[in-house]
Amino acid sequence: MDEVADVAGVAVPTACGAPTACGEICEKCRVRLITICAALADDEIGELELLAERRSLPARRALFHQGDAVNGLYTITSGSVRLQNDLSDGRRQIVGFALPGDFLGLALESRYGFSAETLTPVTACRFDRAGFLAMLRRKPHLLARLHAATSHELAIAQAHMVVLGRRRAEERVAAFLIGWRDRLALIQGRSATVPLPMGRQDIADHLGLTIETVSRVFARWAREKIVLGVPDGVRVLDEARLAQLIAD
Amino acid sequence: MDEVADVAGVAVPTACGAPTACGEICEKCRVRLITICAALADDEIGELELLAERRSLPARRALFHQGDAVNGLYTITSGSVRLQNDLSDGRRQIVGFALPGDFLGLALESRYGFSAETLTPVTACRFDRAGFLAMLRRKPHLLARLHAATSHELAIAQAHMVVLGRRRAEERVAAFLIGWRDRLALIQGRSATVPLPMGRQDIADHLGLTIETVSRVFARWAREKIVLGVPDGVRVLDEARLAQLIAD
DNA sequence: CGGGTTATTGATGGTGTTCAAGGGGTGTGG
DNA sequence: CCACACCCCTTGAACACCATCAATAACCCG
Secondary structure, three states: OOOOOOOOOEEEOOOOOOOOOOOOOHHHOOOHHHOHHHHOOHHHHHHHHOOEEEEEEOOOOEEEOOOOEOOEEEEEEEOOEEEEEEOOOOOEEEEEEEOOOOEEOOOOOOEOOOEEEEOOOEEEEEEEHHHHHHHHHHOHHHHHHHHHHHHHHHHHHHHHHHHHHHOOHHHHHHHHHHHHHHHHHHHHOOOOEEEOOOOHHHHHHHHOOOHHHHHHHHHHHHHOOOEEEEOOEEEEOOHHHHHHHOOO | OOOOOOOOOEEEOOOOOOOOOOOOOHHHOOOHHHOHHHHOOHHHHHHHHOOEEEEEEOOOOEEEOOOOEOOEEEEEEEOOEEEEEEOOOOOEEEEEEEOOOOEEOOOOOOEOOOEEEEOOOEEEEEEEHHHHHHHHHHOHHHHHHHHHHHHHHHHHHHHHHHHHHHOOHHHHHHHHHHHHHHHHHHHHOOOOEEEOOOOHHHHHHHHOOOHHHHHHHHHHHHHOOOEEEEOOEEEEOOHHHHHHHOOO
16 A cells, blocks of 8 residues: 555645744754764754654544555654554554654664554655665764664564563553653653543553553543543543552 | 673673684674674774674573663674563563574663563674764664664564454454564574574463463364464464464 | 434353473583 | 472463453444
């Protein structure tokens, strides 16, 4: 399937500073300091900008599909995305969720290893793959940064293997909730109220559970006053009991 | 715990070409062309060799422990190693197995994310971390190669998430057996007889199952003539039925 | 308000775990 | 060379956790 072919995403040109929204240019980019781009000095960022194209997508759209040839690499600048791997019989594994600052295409491989679908409206910065690769060859510090990000992803993946392989249902949900909360804390500050833009089915498919099991865990926690359900999220009431579930 | 502190591993000096075994120097190294070192030309390899120290360990020894400060990076030159993550209550997840040519320490992080224990007698090439990092800064093509290897590991980790999250017991064992067989094929040629240096418990801990379940799957396959048990391994009799179990 | 999607809750059941016992191989020491 | 211990693996029986099935409830958006 073609990359972003069926998507009504608006490609915002970058050359001019057309101020359709904030952060249209790298200098004003909200995620610049937490993403790959942080490796580049002010005088180098312009070079990257030439390869960049801003995109904005509504919720529930594919950025790319597993198995497609990789033409674009993406930095998410707002919104959230689910990264998933589908089996032919309908079973699905969500290998991760991407948030602002996350880079999709870390691996620099020729085909995407998973599909990416927006959970919310998303803005992203798309880089031409060939141009980005050429730039990597010229800027070893960018490559170093990319490698650090990839390493971090690998560590997260290995930690998630422990969750999938050896944790029980309640522990899995706790690990997910705490991990998600902590990631959000890095980009928008810590808060007891944790937005959950993904649905119960997405959480289930991330944790190797069913939607019913996830729902029951949240329901039990609500009864036990560990969390309080709020629209599109939860409020953590008893941090300690939650943390205890994944004590290691 | 200290890195390889309690280990009776023999460190073979590398400066002289003392021929205690084959492959003592990079030029004769059996895995040179399939490992990180393949990024380096003949005239660069000597530089890396100055950072290297050959080690040889018996079976059942730790190369390093999860959480230890990373001082050494390892290339496995013979034997196999299990990489594991332990929970305090005894549950264990094996995040992977390392074979000749595999590099441990890809992430360049300051602490090991898992413990490494030899399954068989192992020979490995240990690189001083600081020296290796310095060399990476001088040789971007080495960094590129390291990144490629890390990306590959990430892809494997994400594929394993699907196995752990969404596959049933029999499919998990099939995915493991085929994956292991294919990895061995890359380094020692394809064969229907697949050595399994790890125990049933190790396989179980890799697949998120119990030893009993793994044993039952192999027993069923033996009854159905899909595999034949051989000492320390299996012989694949019905390739097609096995592949069918993980058809996607 | 109505249609569709998503989430919750309950009842039942299955896959894999747990518990328990026995088999098979290997190495050691008498 | 055999006896024995030890470890790992296998096999069986009962159980538990989570999945499945089913019905209802909440929600969203038209």
